[in-house]
Every structure is written in structure tokens, then in C-alpha cells.
Amino acid sequence: MEAEASSSDGSVTSPVPPITPYEVNSMILCSHTDNLFYEAKIIAVKIQTNGEYLYTVHYQGWSKRYDENIPHSRSAIRFRPFTPENIELAKIEMREAKARAAELVKKKKPQKAEIRRGRSAVQLSESSSNASRDAKLLVSYSVFGDSSTDSISRSSSTNETVSIPEKLKALLENDRRLIESELKLPRLPCRLTVSNIMEEYVMHVRKLDAVCSEVKVHKGRARYWKGVVAALDECADNMKSTLSEMSTGKVACFLESCNSFFDLIIASDILYANEKLRHKDLTEETSGVIHLYNISDLLNEPKKGLRASEYYGFIYLLRLLIRFPEMIECMLCDNDSKEILTVFVQSFVRYLGSNSEKFFDPEQDYETVTEEYKLRLLQNSKI
Numbered sequence: 001m002e003a004e005a006s007s008s009d010g011s012v013t014s015p016v017p018p019i020t021p022y023e024v025n026s027m028i029l030c031s032h033t034d035n036l037f038y039e040a041k042i043i044a045v046k047i048q049t050n051g052e053y054l055y056t057v058h059y060q061g062w063s064k065r066y067d068e069n070i071p072h073s074r075s076a077i078r079f080r081p082f083t084p085e086n087i088e089l090a091k092i093e094m095r096e097a098k099a100r101a102a103e104l105v106k107k108k109k110p111q112k113a114e115i116r117r118g119r120s121a122v123q124l125s126e127s128s129s130n131a132s133r134d135a136k137l138l139v140s141y142s143v144f145g146d147s148s149t150d151s152i153s154r155s156s157s158t159n160e161t162v163s164i165p166e167k168l169k170a171l172l173e174n175d176r177r178l179i180e181s182e183l184k185l186p187r188l189p190c191r192l193t194v195s196n197i198m199e200e201y202v203m204h205v206r207k208l209d210a211v212c213s214e215v216k217v218h219k220g221r222a223r224y225w226k227g228v229v230a231a232l233d234e235c236a237d238n239m240k241s242t243l244s245e246m247s248t249g250k251v252a253c254f255l256e257s258c259n260s261f262f263d264l265i266i267a268s269d270i271l272y273a274n275e276k277l278r279h280k281d282l283t284e285e286t287s288g289v290i291h292l293y294n295i296s297d298l299l300n301e302p303k304k305g306l307r308a309s310e311y312y313g314f315i316y317l318l319r320l321l322i323r324f325p326e327m328i329e330c331m332l333c334d335n336d337s338k339e340i341l342t343v344f345v346q347s348f349v350r351y352l353g354s355n356s357e358k359f360f361d362p363e364q365d366y367e368t369v370t371e372e373y374k375l376r377l378l379q380n381s382k383i
Contacts, residue, residue: 021045021053021072022079029080029090030057030070033350036097037080037090043067162324162346165353172322174362175315179272183374184366188282189306190313192359195259197317198309201351259309262320263290266308270319277373277380282311314352314360321349 022028022042030040044056053072058064070078080086178184192200262270271279282289290305324345352359369377 022055022075027082028057029082029086030059030068031078031080032059032066033354034097036094037086038062039082039087162321162342162349164322164349167356168318168322168349168353171315171356171360171362172318175319176272178362178366179274183274183369185275185278185369186313186315187365187367188278189311190316191365193311193313194262194309194317195307197314197352197359198258201348204351205347259307262309262312262317263307265320266312266316269323270312270316274369274377277376313365314356315365318352321345321352 022045024042024045026042028040028042029037031037039060040057041060042055043058046054048054048071055070055072055075057068057070059066080090175186267276267279279289289311290307324342
């Protein structure tokens with residue numbers, strides 16, 4: 001029986017329906033990480049210690065590895081009733097997502113040769129000297145310090161190209177507070193490094209692409225991930241001529257390019273002031289972390305030791321990605337290349353948001369700086 005709600009003056013208002021939990025084997029439409037809704041079934045229901053229902057959701061036709069546990073408090077956002085109207089709405093949304101992805105990865109064949117003949121800014125100019133070659137590449141990779149960001153021309157459309165989940169923004173704000181106010185620093189070396197995380201993401205994309213290729217029912221999702229994979233391969237093609245000494249595999253080359261970019265700008269653009277002294281120690285002492293001064297350090301005989309991307313981890317990668325709108329404005333490449341890169345970065349950011357607990361734990365991944373380090377920071381600030 002439905003309860004009746006009373007207003008402050010004692011009059012009876014309309015009945016308030018009780019919250020009815022979903023039952024096992026209930027069919028629903030459930031949103032996934034791409035914010036699209038898919039046919040799913042609730043295969044288990046249990047009550048948590050706090051009294052809230054927890055649903056185990058299986059996406060129909062998908063591998064069980066993608067099953068999710070969703071609390072009832074999230075059901076209003078994640079679930080839609082399994083009705084003909086909602087099924088049709090989900091199909092429309094998938095078609096629209098497919099059209100957007102297709103537009104982003106659309107290749108303009110006549111322009112491709114022209115771009116390669118003209119050499120985009122991230123590619124080497126064969127006729128230039130080593131010095132001018134480094135300068136050209138560093139312009140495209142850019143240095144996003146305070147002095148350069150002021151001169152960046154930012155359009156509103158670019159600033160909106162990649163959406164950062166609130167969950168990740170909160171981690172970054174907490175990161176800033178801990179470092180600047182509480183004098184804590186992320187522990188090094190990180191449990192999972194930038195290089196590790198990028199490798200895991202590519203494996204995730206490839207596996208999901210293979211699953212989606214086999215699931216004919218979910219063509220919308222399959223096409224979305226094919227768009228991501230196409231963007232990944234296209235980025236690899238564009239990077240390949242720049243880092244010609246890297247692995248011939250597309251994905252391996254792309255990963256190496258991303259890691260190299262991180263290695264190049266970490267000291268100038270990713271670290272807080274309180275961290276730079278520690279980074280200097282790491283590159284000068286026995287820990288063996290390599291400091292890359294410019295692009296020629298990548299193209300010449302590789303130095304022995306650990307790269308920054310093999311030492312620093314998740315929170316540093318987030319600091320880099322949050323500045324993507326600034327970075328892409330500095331890349332002297334055509335709009336198609338920027339859009340392709342945006343597809344990859346947006347997918348990567350979503351993946352990081354969904355797996356942040358796996359890659360990073362604020363409770364155990366920070367440490368308080370020593371009194372000796374505080375003293376050195378103070379002395380440095382007076383220089």
C-alpha cells in the first residue's frame with residue numbers, strides 16, 4: 001500500500017510510491033562507460049551492510065568480464081525501463097554516436113599525401129639542421145609553462161573537446177592541496193607507471209574491440225570502439241615518421257610517442273614546485289631516472305636508465321591530460337589530426353575514470369616530506 005505524504009499544514013498530498021528494488025532476471029537498459037544504453041539483465045541482487053540494494057548487471061551478449069555491480073542509489077541514472085520507447089531511444093542515441101565517431105575518423109585520402117609531402121609540425125624536416133629540427137619539434141610538442149600558456153590562443157570549441165569526469169577533477173584538486181598545503185608528495189616509484197597504464201589501456205581497447213566484433217546485436221558499441229581503434233592506429237601512423245627509430249608496430253610506436261612526450265615535458269610542465277627538487281635528485285643520483293632536455297635526446301643514442309614514464313604514475317598522467325586543450329592548440333597539424341587525437345584522449349580519460357581505484361589510492365600513494373627536504377625547499381626558495 002502506498003504511503004500518503006502530509007504537507008506542513010496537515011493537508012494530504014499525492015501518494016508517494018515506495019522505492020521498489022529490481023528483481024533478479026529483470027530486463028533493463030543500462031548505460032556503460034560511453035554513456036550509451038544497452039540491453040542488460042539483473043542477474044543477482046543482494047543487500048549491503050548499509051541496507052542498500054546492490055545489483056549485478058550483465059550486458060546481454062557480452063562477456064561476463066563486463067558485468068557490473070551497481071548500487072540502487074545509482075539506478076535512477078544508470079538504468080532505464082525496458083520499454084519499446086526506451087529501446088528505440090537507445091538505438092537513436094547509438095546511431096548519433098556512430099555518426100559522430102565516423103565523422104571524427106573519416107579519412108580524406110587526397111589530403112593525406114599532401115600533408116605528408118608538406119610535413120606536419122610533428123614530423124622531421126629532412127633538409128633542416130639538427131638544431132632547427134629540434135626547434136620545430138619542440139614547437140609542436142611545446143612547453144606549457146606559465147610564460148607560454150599566456151600566449152596560447154584558446155577557442156571555446158577546443159576547450160570543450162575532452163570532458164574530464166568530476167571524479168578525476170576531485171583527485172587533481174586533492175593532489176594540489178596535499179602537495180601545496182600539507183607538503184606531501186606522491187610516492188616514487190609509483191606502483192603503476194605511466195608506461196604501465198598506457199599499455200593496459202591499449203590491451204583494454206583491443207580486447208573490447210574483439211568482443212564487439214563478435215557481438216552483432218550491439219553494433220552501435222562495436223562501431224564506437226572501432227572508431228577508437230582507428231584513431232589509435234591513425235595517431236600511430238602520424239607519429240611514426242617522427243620517431244623513426246621506434247618499434248615498427250603501430251601501437252608500440254604510438255605508446256612510445258606518448259611516453260616520450262611525457263618524458264620531455266615532465267620537469268617543466270607537470271611537476272609542482274615542491275616536486276622539482278626531488279626530480280632533480282632522481283636524475284642526478286643513483287636512481288637512474290633519465291632527464292631528457294630536448295627531442296634530440298630521443299633521436300640520438302638512447303641513454304641508459306629509467307625514463308620518467310617508467311617511474312612516475314597515474315596522478316602525473318592526469319596532470320598532463322587535464323591540459324590537453326592547451327596542448328592541442330600548440331600542435332601545428334591539421335584539424336583532422338586534432339580530431340583523431342581527441343577521440344583517443346577522450347576514450348583514454350573515460351578509461352582512467354573507470355579504473356582510477358585500480359591505478360591510484362590517495363590514502364597510500366602519498367608520503368609526507370622529510371624535515372631535511374623541507375629545509376632544502378626553503379633554501380631553494382631564497383636563491
